Amino acid sequence: ASVFLPRPDVESVLVELRRRTEPALEPEVDRARLFALITAGFGQRRKMLRRSLAGLVDAEAFVAAEVRPEARAEELDLAAWARLARSSPAGA
DSSP: OOSSSSOOOOOOOOOOOOOOSSOSSOTTSOHHHHHHHHHHHHHSTTOBHHHHTTTTSOHHHHHHHTOOTTOBGGGOOHHHHHHHHHHSOTTO
């Protein structure tokens, strides 16, 4: 029996979360800087990082972090974002 008429066509999934034994980021990563870059990177849909991070990350930081400026935010993993945060000083 269902309390919804018509019955919705919905699938459900159970997700299990497990605590990491090791932190996802090294302690030397400036988390405020990291989150500022991620927020800017995802702030405008489908933009290349070169444009969405303009004023925050310079060309040398992209090279040092081994990140393509033509990449889009969703293409980077957490390690790549951390490399960008380490490679680009807050005043860039």
